[in-house]
Amino acid sequence: MAKVLMKGNEAIGEAAIRAGCLNYFAYPITPQSEVAEYLSRRMPEVGGMFLQGESEVAVSYMLFGASACGARVFTSSSSPGISLMSEGISYIAGAECPVVFINIMRGGPGLGGILPSQADYFQATKGGGHGDYRLLVMAPASVQEAVEMVMISFSLAEKYRNPVMLLGDGLIGQMMEPVEFPDNLASEPSNKDEWATSGMDTRGTDKRNLVKSLFLDSVKLNEHNLLLKAKYDRMKQEEVRYEPYNIESDYKVLVVSYGTMSRVCKTAIDNMKEEGFEVAMIRPQTLFPFPEEAVNKAASKESCRVVISIEMSMGQMVEDVERCVKGKLPVEWYGKCGGDIPTPEEVIDSVKSFYKEYI
Amino acid sequence: MAYKLYIDTNRCKGCGLCVSVCPKNVLQISEEINAKGYFPVYQALPEDCNFCATCCMMCPDVAITITEENEETVEQPE
C-alpha cells in the first residue's frame, strides 16, 4: 500500500472516511480548520455528508441527533470549541450514543493561543461536561498513529455506545508525515436497531425507540449511572494502550509523557542513553483508561529515583501519575505552556535536576 | 347514523374548556371527584347532544370520544 505525505488534519479526515464514517459536522477553529476544508471537498467525492454548523454548540447537537438515529458521525474542533461542545458531550454520553470527537489542542485558558498545548487533559479525561461520565480518550504521537486511532475509534464508540475523543495537539494537526491507511482497520458498522431512532419502518417493527438522558426517578437514575459506570470499568479492563520506552534498562528516572511531547522526550532519552544515563518512559496511548498498572509497575524499579510527568500544560496528567505511583516514589512535573514545545535539551536539564534532588 | 359519546372521567382534568364551547350547553362540571382529585365533566343534557365533536376537539386530554352506536366504545385503560 502506498505511503502518502499528508498534513495531520487532512489525514485525520481521510482516516474517518476509510473507517466508513461518511458524516461530518463541524465548525472552523484554528488549528484544525483544515479538517473541515479537506472534508468539504472530499465528502462529496465519496457520497458523504458535510455540514458546517453555526457554532460548536449547534454542531454538538447535530452530532447527537445524527448518531441517535443510527448514523456514524464525527467532528473535529479545538479546545475552546470542545468547551462549547461539552454540554452536548454529556448528553451524548448520558443517552449512550456513539460519536467520535477530535480535539486538536491549542493554548488556553480562554482565547489563549493558537499554538499546540496539552492543557485539555482534565477536560478530556475527567469530564468537561457535567455528570458522571467518561470519554474513551486516545492520544496519538504521530500522524500515522492518529490515522490508526481514528480508524478504530468508531467501532470503539459503537462497542461502548459512548463518545470517544482523540486528543491531538496543534503540531499533530499541522505537520506533514508519510502515512498509510491500513485496510484491516476499517471498522464494521454496528447494528443499532435496538436503540437508534432510525424509524420503525426501517427496523421493520412497531416498537418505537427513544433516545434520552432524563431519568426523573431517583432509583432509575442511579441504575442508569451504574450502567454507565460498568462501561467505564470495562474500558479499564479491555482498552488500556501504552508504549513503554527503554523500560528494560536500569533507569534512574521514569518519564510519563504523551503525544508530541513524548517524541521530544524520546529524543532526550536517546541522548541521555548515549551518555550512560538511563531514563525510561511510559507513553500512554489511552489517557482514559490510563495505564495505571503500567505506571505503577514501572515506578517500582529498584534503580528508579523519581517519576516526572512531562506535558505542555501547567501539570494535569501529573495528578494521575501521582495517583498511580501511590507514594512509591516522588512525582514531579515539568512543562511549558504558550505553544513553545520544550526542546530535548530542556527536557534533559529538567530530568537531571530532578534526579539530583532525589539521589 | 347513531352515535354515542363517552367521557373518560379519569382522563378529564375538569378544565371546563369543553363546557365553554359546547353549542348546546350539554356539559357541566360534576361534583364527584375523580381518582386524581379533579372534578370531571359530565353530560347534564345528553338528549341535546348532536355529536358535533366540538368538545372533543377542544379537550386537551382526549377525554371525550364519539363512536358509532354499533361499535364498542373505545375504553381508555386505567
Place this chain on the structure above:
Amino acid sequence: MGKTFIKPEALSDQYTHYCPGCTHGIIHRLVAEVIDELDISGRTVGIAPVGCAVLAYNYFTFDFQEASHGRAPAMATGVKRVRPDLAVFTYQGDGDLASIGMGEIVHAANRGEKFTTIFVNNTVYGMTGGQMAPTTMPGQRTTTSPFGREVKTTGMPVKMAELLSTLETPGYITRQTVIKPKYIAKAKKAIKKAFEYQLEGKCFSFVEVISTCPTNWGLTPIEAVKWAEETLLPYYKLGEFKTPD
C-alpha cells in the same frame, strides 16, 4: 349530523402531566392526527425540548429524541442530513426556541433544513414556574418581571414567525392558535401543510401556535382563553407569513 372522534394512533394512551386546560394537549393531538392521516408514523422522529413538553415523548408512539434546551433544531438538522427520508419535527416552547435556541432556529431556517418546527408560544417559561420569556407581553407580570415587563429595559416581545419570514431562503412560516374551536381546525390544516411540504422535500416549515398557560398566568383555563384572545392575538397576528411557492 354528527361525527366520530377517537384518539389518534400516533398519540399514546398515557394521561398527560400537563396542567388542566393547557393547550399542549390539543397541539399534541393535532400533530398525532396529521401523522396518522399522512400515514408516516413508521418514519417519523420527534424531537422533544426542555420545557413543559420535556416528556412529550411519553405521549407519542413513534421514535423520539430528547434535546437539550434550545438545541432541537440542531438535532433535527443532524437527523435530516443523515436520513432525509425520515419525517422530523421539533416541538418547542418560548424559552427553548426564542431565548436560548434563537441561534439554532434561525440558522436551521436559513439553511432551509427540511424539518418541521411546532413552536408553542404561551409568553412564559412554563416548566420552571412562569419566568419572563422573550415573548412576554409589555406589562405582563411573571416571576422574573414581578412589576410587569418593562419595554425600556427588556425590549418588546419577539415575533418569531415574522422574524423567520424575513429570511431569503424559502420556507413555510405560519402562526396559528388553538384557543378556540374555530381556530383549531385551521391550526390542524397548517400543521398538515407543514408536514406535506417536508414530505415533498420542499422547505423548512414552522408553525407558531399561540397557546395558554393558565397556571403561570394565574387564570382559569377559560379566563386564559379570554386573555389570549384579547391581548395576544392583536399582537401575534395569525396567518401565513411565507410559503415556498
